Amino acid sequence: MNRRKALENLRVVLVGTLYGGNVGSACRAMANCGVRELRLVAPDPGLTWEFAERMAVHATDILAERRTFATLAEAVADCVAVAGTSRRGGLYRRHFADSREVAPELLGLAETGPVALVFGREDKGLLNEELLLCTHVVQIPASPDYPSYNLAQSVLLLCHELYRAAAGPARNRELESSPPATADLRGRMLAKLRAYLLATGFMQEDNADHMMEGFGRVFARGVRTEADAKLVMGAVQQAGWALDAAKRRG
């Protein structure tokens, strides 16, 4: 099974959720991360489904296809791994894993069968007996000054780590639509610039090398791709032509 497919084996399990808005926001966060299946364990009777609908926006299908269970044990019965989220430590919570470090392992397990990502109540989190059902206890780091994330935001942060793990390493190169500029192309660009700046009288031969160091530094930072370099070269070329034409006229 490929890693993207493995995302479909993730089950977001919300235990005793109080607020509909959090359920809806969780659905949207799941959809943003390619996670599709929502399971609710004994949601609060006062939960407002209208808010859930509203916050799910374009992920109402996930909300509509949710499955509801009476207990966490029933909700995770078919899962090969159960990752509970908790921010509290304690005697039986020694085996905390960092959400980013554990993501590849959880994704690997999801290639073999359903994996539950379990989130507790807005006020009390997961109970000890619920954490005992977990094969992993996951902690999402936060500022000590305000360590408690909103429920839907915890769902987002963990699902995003799994999406990242499935997508593989971040890839700026793929985000760039142009290949990196070669040293040769950079050099030709700077040569064009040098000739133009001499022609404009911005610098003279005796201080040109010194001044070009500055431009070299600027473009070394700024020019990353062929497209960048060709854009600069094109502008300099045109400026040179304009200058020549003006000189001929004058």
Add this chain to the structure above:
Amino acid sequence: MNRRKALENLRVVLVGTLYGGNVGSACRAMANCGVRELRLVAPDPGLTWEFAERMAVHATDILAERRTFATLAEAVADCVAVAGTSRRGGLYRRHFADSREVAPELLGLAETGPVALVFGREDKGLLNEELLLCTHVVQIPASPDYPSYNLAQSVLLLCHELYRAAAGPARNRELESSPPATADLRGRMLAKLRAYLLATGFMQEDNADHMMEGFGRVFARGVRTEADAKLVMGAVQQAGWALDAAKRRG
């Protein structure tokens, strides 16, 4: 300046925000990640501050201390770097950076001065002229099926990357409150278990090696720390005593 301090140099800038709930949720996400300063650019006149208050929960101080500006240029005038978020590509948006890859660079810049993290309108994002004010354009990867994150969740994901960058690499070891079990401790634990399982008649000398391979495998996976190993040893020891006592009585 240390990296934690650098978080205080981050400025979350929300441009033309429509919904108060998103402003409040953004405040909470900022507080969760140790980011303190909120700047608003021309928020929608219909924005409901009551919802903002409610969603900020324990981060209402960030909301109360917000600064409001008429234009993005004014809001980021004092910033040494301006990171705009966008999910759309296009001719002048080639210099996309991945939110995770760019976080350490942005944090490094924040050690030298204020750095703006800029988020556009819920419906239209940032305008081209606003993106032209940005030194970085940041993309937060998402599922192609539903690539648009809620505004407050985009704020959370980028602030969390910066918090991670400030906190340094994820550290499961620190999360463990007990040192790793040594091979010697593991060996003594398994020897105790072997003696006990022979005493109970669960296995005999002739098949003990074979059966212990199975337990070896299980505990190799399950026993990571001294605390784990001592817990198992303690249970086996007690079971052995109980068995002896029962045999003496019988």
